[in-house]
Amino acid sequence: xxxxxxxxxTLIEIILTVVITTITVTALVSSLATAGTAGQAQRSSVxxxxxxxxxxxxxxxxxxxxxxxxxxxxxxxPPAGFTVSxxxxxxRCPPPASPLVLTLAVEGPxxxxxxxxxxxRTP
Amino acid sequence: MNDSDQVRxxxxxxxxxxxxxxxxxxxxxxxGLASLVTSGIYNRINLEQVRDRQYAAEGAxxxxxxxxRSVLDSASGCTVDTDASTSTQLxxxxxxxxxxxxxxxxxxxxxxxxxxxxxxxxxxxxxARRCAEADTIVRAQVNFQQxxxxxxxxTYIQSWSVxx
Numbered sequence: 649x650x651x652x653x654x655x656x657x658t659l660i661e662i663i664l665t666v667v668i669t670t671i672t673v674t675a676l677v678s679s680l681a682t683a684g685t686a687g688q689a690q691r692s693s694v695x696x697x698x699x700x701x702x703x704x705x706x707x708x709x710x711x712x713x714x715x716x717x718x719x720x721x722x723x724x725x726p727p728a729g730f731t732v733s734x735x736x737x738x739x740r741c742p743p744p745a746s747p748l749v750l751t752l753a754v755e756g757p758x759x760x761x762x763x764x765x766x767x768x769r770t771p
Numbered sequence: 772m773n774d775s776d777q778v779r780x781x782x783x784x785x786x787x788x789x790x791x792x793x794x795x796x797x798x799x800x801x802x803g804l805a806s807l808v809t810s811g812i813y814n815r816i817n818l819e820q821v822r823d824r825q826y827a828a829e830g831a832x833x834x835x836x837x838x839x840r841s842v843l844d845s846a847s848g849c850t851v852d853t854d855a856s857t858s859t860q861l862x863x864x865x866x867x868x869x870x871x872x873x874x875x876x877x878x879x880x881x882x883x884x885x886x887x888x889x890x891x892x893x894x895x896x897x898x899a900r901r902c903a904e905a906d907t908i909v910r911a912q913v914n915f916q917q918x919x920x921x922x923x924x925x926t927y928i929q930s931w932s933v934x935x
Contacts (some may be wrong), residue, residue, distance in 0.1 A: 745921075747833050
């Protein structure tokens, strides 16, 4: 009589265990996938940050060669998949008394685009 | 009740306990992953804010140098009072720049008396008071070269240190 009751309990336990295990494994796989996606996004963002810094330094370095009334040339090639731009889009050296405030933008393969302001001054 | 019945009775619920233990283990791993992702995002945002603040401070100093240049255009000697401050907003940061006169008179090797017209610029987040040492983001010493007419012809960055 007892053995008969035990059989039923064991089956319910096993079914419950399988359900719980399935749910937790699904949660684990889902969280691993999310962590992977977040890691990739973070890497893209950090790369975009590096591109932004390098671009800003290239623009500032070009600005240091400015002479009043002259033009400056920015030597910078962004890595593959990234594009850079600046507003206003000018390569004319600003007058010594009126430095130029530039808004730099970096667009990358992900949606983590970045913008930053820098100042270019004629020495 | 024989020995076999006793063992079976003790095994009742063991699978469920194991499943609950498994749930707790996976829960801990998931929480760890969530924490890792959150701290990564927080660090990235923090890094971006530091970068924006640093470039804002550098830009504010560049603007202050241009302002100082116009003051020094008509100055002569070292006695001119150039101590001042400016406030600029760049990259959503309010930056204050304090200037200090560091003008010096030196004698060259051939006996000429030369004026070294230098200013020290200190940039910090604008807290409506002079930049304290602990708040300083960028400090720069700049030399203003003057032509024979007294106008500044060129500026030279003598030192440029990023401290925060």
